[in-house]
Amino acid sequence: MNARDFNFEIAMDGSQVDEVVASIFHTVLFHRSSGKFTYNNEESYSIRTVNYVDVDCDFIDFTYVCCASESLARKLKREISAFSKLLRTIDGRPSPAKGEISLEFFQKHRTRWFLPTYVPVPWEIWRVSCELTESGQDMHRHESVVEMLQDQIVFITEIINRHEYVPKMPNRSDADLIFDTSYPDIQPYLFAIKYKLPETESNTVSNTVRKLIRDTLYL
Amino acid sequence: MAPDAAFSNIGDKNEFTKFTKFLAYKGVQVIVESRKGVKIDANTKQQSTDTDWFNLQIPDSPEVNQATKNALPSDKILETIRSHLNVEISVQTEDGDEMVLELWTLGLDETQFDSSLKAMNTVYFRMGILLKSLITITRITPAYHLSRKQRTESFTIFYRVYSGDPKVKALGESVKKIQAGMLKTPLGGLGFTVSYRTNFSISPNRSEKNKTLLLKSDHFELSPKHVIFETKKKKEPLSPQPIDLNKPLRLAAFVDEYLVEEVIKEFFKKFPVPKCRVPKFEMVDDETTICKSTQELDMSVISKSPTSLEMPPKKFPGFRSENEPPLKLLCFPFADNHPIRELAEFYKDFFNAPHLKLSDYDTAFKEKKLEMTTEDFSEDLLKHESSLIEFDQLVDDMCRSAEWSGN
Secondary structure (H helix, E strand, O other): OOOEEEEEEEEEEHHHHHHHHHHHHHHHHHHOEEEOEEEOOOOOEEEOOEOEEEEEOOOOOOEEEEEOOHHHHHHHHHHHHHHHHHHHHOOOOOOOOEEEEEEEEEEEEEOOOOOOOEEEEEEEEEEEEEEEEOOOOOHHHHHHHHHHHHHHHHHHHHHHOOOOOOOOOOOHHHHHHHEOOOOOOEEEEOEEEEEEOOOOHHHOHHHHHHHHHHHHHHO | OOOOOOOOOHHHHHHHHHHHHHHHHHHHHHHHHHOOOOOOOOOOOOOOOOOOHHHEOOOOOHHHHHHHHHHOOHHHHHHHHHOOEEEEEEEEEOOOOEEEEEEEEEEEEHHHOOOOOOOHHHHHHHHHHHHHHHHHHHOOOHHHHHHHHOOOOOEEEEEEEEEOOOOHHHHOOOEEEEEEEEEEEOOEEEEEEEEEEOOOOOOOOOOOOOOOOOOOOOOOOOOHHHOOOOOOOOOOOOOOOOOOOOOOOOOOOOOOHHHHHHHHHHHHHHOOOOOOOOOHHHOOOHHHHHOOOHHHHHHHHHOOOHHHHHOOOOOOOOOOOOOOOOOEEOOOOOOOOOOHHHHHHHHHHHHOOOOOOOOHHHHHHHHHHHOOOHHHHHHHHHHHHHOHHHHHHHHHHHHHHHHHHHO
């Protein structure tokens, strides 16, 4: 099965990475999460309410909406900041540091009908390619990040309202193959956050130390 | 055009109409809530009931529901939405300047139908997603940033719900449009659209030509990042201002009002003022003076008294008819934990009170009044001109007594 794949390329300041990625991923997850399911029997279920909250960004003049779920917010924060930290340690010379983080929705397929083993099959992928610019750039750069984010939020809503393939509502026994039922307050489709950074020597410890020394001397 | 037999049975159509009705109600709630200037966080949310429409915890303000109900008659849900249901968001500065910021429209585009969507639970689920898109989009337009600042700046955001053609012209020439998702149904594409102004220059709407422009042309910058109202004018040195006779006279602190009353009575005994020559049947009493259209009162005050500019707008010149409901006040800045909150709530409750209407009696009074001839006025003038010396003496006396009391 071919997954829908969307890629956003954004140039930003290192301090903005967490918030830019979070605003995109949380917007997608807000649309791709429902309230907790309560199954009355194998096929019949009722859905609880989803609450939402506003999140004001600190490094960009932007507010996004996300599900009111502390555990979801924690998970995303942890994954995104791990990516952000690594990205910012990359030497931005001569070419700017780049990295990609993705939010991947998948469903679990049984490998063999008689075996309890599953393989994840992605059905929708949202990628954010981040390119770091020099910090303390002018206001226009900041505005362009905000404008780009606004365009992307509109694009996300447009895509999601096309109602192309999403997994069917499962029976009680298959709910865990479609949804992540581990959250106490919401039930998002199964998702994974992955990231990749260029396979250069710049990620090694020695290079990071060398960069730090060089930056210190630069001052 | 959507096929006539879009739904296989009448039950489905009724259910679809009901869902659409609640989509409209919740959509308006989402838009208005987002313009209250309040950040929604986990603490501000009420406990969900698990019976929320579309499985989303959207507030149900009775005032907003009433506004929607007025614009969306229960027996004409689909017809009204076909002809568009609009939510207008506008701003008013403390100087009385007004500007429409954005226009949200819920429409049903019959050309965008999808006859394959039959299951009503899928329609319901997708309407929930449409509302989520609406919630998301409400945060990215410039009006959201403005509304978040209204508690600390001197302007207020208003909303108005109406049906029919959206009045996009009120947004000025430079308008941006965003489609906040569209749900294709057997009857057509249901979707929210927002049109918002990108030019935030404000021009005074008062008739006086010599009024100075209080806001700079670049007062509202285009980028939402910088959309900040600077209506607080720089403090200028106080200059003597003419006395405004339209302002009600008030007694100063510690003045003995009985004594003042006595003095006034004495004054009128000495110098009778001209009596209004009205026919005897009119019996001028307190009731007849109250019995006047508040609309008229407002208009007369606006054209004369600068104090009236502090009042909330009753109507926008140009396109609001008197029959349309007035804009509603969304919030009261700084009044969260303040005693003035009670006053604010009182004001809010009575803001939409029905207007007083002219009674036939009062209309007759006006007609008779018009019949007063200039001769009557001339007589009065002559009489008072002859008493000029007495008036001058009185003024001298008053000045003298003021000097004594000053010493």
